[in-house]
Structure formats: C-alpha cells, structure tokens
Amino acid sequence: MNRAHNFNAGPAALPTEVLETAQKELLNFNDTGMSVMELSHRSTDYEEVHNEAITLVKDLLEVPEDYEVLLLQGGASLQFSMIPMNFLEKGKAANYILTGSWSEKALKEAKYFGETKIGASSKDSNYKHIPALSDLDVSEEDAYVHITSNNTIFGTQWQDLNVASEVPVIADMSSDILSRPIPVDKFSLIYAGAQKNLGPSGVTLVIIKKDLLSNKKEDIPTLLRYTTHAEKNSLYHTPPTFAIYMLNQVLRWVKDNGGAAGMASRNKEKASLLYEVIDQSDGFYTGHADTNSRSLMNVTFNLPTDELNKQFLDEAKKAGFIGLNGHRSVGGCRASIYNAVSLESVKALQEFMISFRDKHQ
Incomplete structure (x- = not known):
C-alpha cells in the first residue's frame, strides 16, 4: 500500500515504524492475549507503559526534578480553562501574549475566571510575526504570563523561549513540543495536545512546576485540579490508555532518532x-x-x-x-x-x- 504524503495540521502524521508496531501488537500486547486497549489501567502491563511514557518525557526534555509530568484528557483546549481556574487569583491579571487564534481562544476562556490583560500582540499585522521580548508588557502584578510557542494557522514560532519574568510563565506548546530542545526550567507550566508531534489525539501532556501545585484553591472541581492528577500519577480515573500507549511508542521513536x-x-x-x-x-x-x-x-x-x-x-x-x-x-x-x-x-x-x-x- 502506498502511504500518502501527509501534511495535515493535526491529527498529523505518525512514524511508520510506530504504526507498524501498534499493528503487530494490536491483538496481543506483551503476551497478555489482549489489546492494550482492553487492559485494566490498574494492571502491571499497562502501568509499565504509562510510567515509561512519563520517564521518556522527563529524559527527552530534560525535565528538572522539581516538575511533575501529567497525562490528561480534554485536549489543550481544556487547559485554556483549567489554568485560570487554578492560578488566576483575585487582584491579579492573567497576561496573554497574542500571536494567533489559539492564544485568542486561551484569553477568551481566562476572562471567565478573572481579570486579564494583553501583554503584546501581533494581530494588527494578521499575526505575521512574534513580538520581540523587549516589547512584552510584563508586571509583578500578573498572575502569570501565557504564550503559544508555535502558531499553526499563521506559520509563526517563538525563536527565543527565554521569556524572562518574575511571575510564572505558561506555554501552549501543542504544535512544537519535542520538535527541538526547550528550556523547561524557564516555564512554570507547559501543555501540549499530543496529536501533532507526540501521538494521536486523546492525551494532553502537562509539565508543571511543583511549587505551582502548592496553590490550592478550594472551589475547583476535583477532576479539574492539577493536584488531583499529580497525587495519583495521572491515574485518578481511567486514562486514555491506547493514546498513552501510542505516545510511549512515539517517544521511543524520538529517542531512537536523536x-x-x-x-x-x-x-x-x-x-x-x-x-x-x-x-x-x-x-x-x-x-x-x-x-x-x-x-x-x-x-x-x-x-x-x-x-x-x-x-x-x-x-x-x-x-x-x-x-x-x-x-x-x-x-x-x-x-x-x-x-x-x-x-x-x-x-x-x-x-x-x-x-x-x-x-x-
């Protein structure tokens, strides 16, 4: 069979080797006599896949020890709400740097939870460029600063990720996560839907600094608290097991390819x-x-x-x-x-x- 030249924006192309492995293991994973989709998420066979995926993320992105790696559901779009729900405090503003449609959507969701501001924007040029770091309006009064590292619609990307700030910096890296080395320690939270560089749709990667987790609001639904997932190794409820299996396979492929x-x-x-x-x-x-x-x-x-x-x-x-x-x-x-x-x-x-x-x- 001839494979198409797949330039879809997401869900996107997956490595042929990964698809072949999944095909081979689909009916009988690890001699269990079951597909990985049929395994209990509490089983040893699945937990090994789950934990290896988290370990590979830490290794490949050189995640410091004072960070948690979470595997969540709801896509990056749910993070648009979870972030301000958890971290937008009264008396502070959530600062959004607008570089495209997805940062606009993130800002829209934050407005439901409190005060917001726009620290810089390239909208006037139809998002043809990324604002210079020197042009960002960042204040100690900001609850956090949010950027979108790559903009799929407009074809722009932050070249310099050293967004220096005295407040937490949060990045939506859905469309360029693991496409290059990144300074994880410059961010308090990184999130990324898997369906572009990490695997199929269904799982969202979150890398969060542990000191950010100490901010515990009492009025957040259990499933929408980052602490819930951090405390249970992303196994508080049934995870998207097949998507995480595929994520693990893609991470192995990335490791094997430098x-x-x-x-x-x-x-x-x-x-x-x-x-x-x-x-x-x-x-x-x-x-x-x-x-x-x-x-x-x-x-x-x-x-x-x-x-x-x-x-x-x-x-x-x-x-x-x-x-x-x-x-x-x-x-x-x-x-x-x-x-x-x-x-x-x-x-x-x-x-x-x-x-x-x-x-x-």
Whole structure:
C-alpha cells in the first residue's frame, strides 16, 4: 500500500515504524492475549507503559526534578480553562501574549475566571510575526504570563523561549513540543495536545512546576485540579490508555532518532527545503510569516491568485499530497511538517512546488 504524503495540521502524521508496531501488537500486547486497549489501567502491563511514557518525557526534555509530568484528557483546549481556574487569583491579571487564534481562544476562556490583560500582540499585522521580548508588557502584578510557542494557522514560532519574568510563565506548546530542545526550567507550566508531534489525539501532556501545585484553591472541581492528577500519577480515573500507549511508542521513536536535538536537525532540514522554494520563486509563492518568525512546523504560503491557489491544491491532492489547504483566516496553503513527516515527503513536495511554478509562472 502506498502511504500518502501527509501534511495535515493535526491529527498529523505518525512514524511508520510506530504504526507498524501498534499493528503487530494490536491483538496481543506483551503476551497478555489482549489489546492494550482492553487492559485494566490498574494492571502491571499497562502501568509499565504509562510510567515509561512519563520517564521518556522527563529524559527527552530534560525535565528538572522539581516538575511533575501529567497525562490528561480534554485536549489543550481544556487547559485554556483549567489554568485560570487554578492560578488566576483575585487582584491579579492573567497576561496573554497574542500571536494567533489559539492564544485568542486561551484569553477568551481566562476572562471567565478573572481579570486579564494583553501583554503584546501581533494581530494588527494578521499575526505575521512574534513580538520581540523587549516589547512584552510584563508586571509583578500578573498572575502569570501565557504564550503559544508555535502558531499553526499563521506559520509563526517563538525563536527565543527565554521569556524572562518574575511571575510564572505558561506555554501552549501543542504544535512544537519535542520538535527541538526547550528550556523547561524557564516555564512554570507547559501543555501540549499530543496529536501533532507526540501521538494521536486523546492525551494532553502537562509539565508543571511543583511549587505551582502548592496553590490550592478550594472551589475547583476535583477532576479539574492539577493536584488531583499529580497525587495519583495521572491515574485518578481511567486514562486514555491506547493514546498513552501510542505516545510511549512515539517517544521511543524520538529517542531512537536523536532525541529533541535530532528532531531539531531533522525539522530544520525539512523546513529549509520549502522556504528555499518560496524565497527563490520571484514572488510566485509568498510566505505569510516574517522571515525571523517562521515556523519549522507549519509552512504557510500563497500563490499570486486565488485561482492558482485552488489549482495548486487540486493538483497536489491528485499527486498524493494531503492536508495542504491553508486555514480560512489566511487562505492559501499550509504544509505542516511535524516530527513524523518524512524528509522524502518534504522533498517530494518541494519538487512538486518547483514543477508547478515552472508551468504557471
């Protein structure tokens, strides 16, 4: 069977080796005579998978000992509510740096729980760039500062993650987690839906500093408290066992392929192939993001006319390239080249882009 060139923005491509392992083990995991989906989450066989996944996250991201790693449900979108619910204190403001649609949604949810502010925004330029660190309005009176490290819709990414602050810094890293080494110790909380770089949808990774957990409000439902999950090793209730099994398999694959540094090298090579085509096309392809804010995960671009955009997407789909449609807010095209997207697929897209330009320029 021929595999598609999968450039979907999420759920996204998974490593072929991981899918093959899951296929092989689907009916009989670890000689249990059952699928991992059928195992009790209290069984030794499942707990080994669960604990290995947490250990691999700690190792691959060099998570300091004063952090907890949680495996939660509800997607990154539930974190938009859980964070202010747990950490937005009266008399303080939650500070959101707006760099795209997902940071806007996070801000919207925070407003239900208390005072908010916008510490910087690139909305006026249709989110073409990441604000400079020197332009951030951060105060000791902020409850926390929230950033979105990569913006799938607009194709921008924070190049410098050293967001210095006297207050907790929280990051939504759903679309670039483990795509490069990150300074975990610069953040009090990192969260990421798995369905782009870590595995299938269904599990959300949270890395949280233990001193943040000491902030215990009394009026939060049990399941929405971070302490609930930290105290029970993310096993307070039935976890998404198959999603965590797949997460563990992807983490093993990342480790076997050079870890976070290996992913960074791989992703830079892939992104450079596509940005080269854009930059050398004499304006036939126009990137949405400013050069110094470009994402290594989502390459966004437009052709000279809407008609050519449509023709490009139609011909690309017929040629086996899936998921290249840009988001409606920016239009055009988007190639999401997360960790598992192969270099071969990106090279094939590069050749297709060159060929299409040569025919229509």
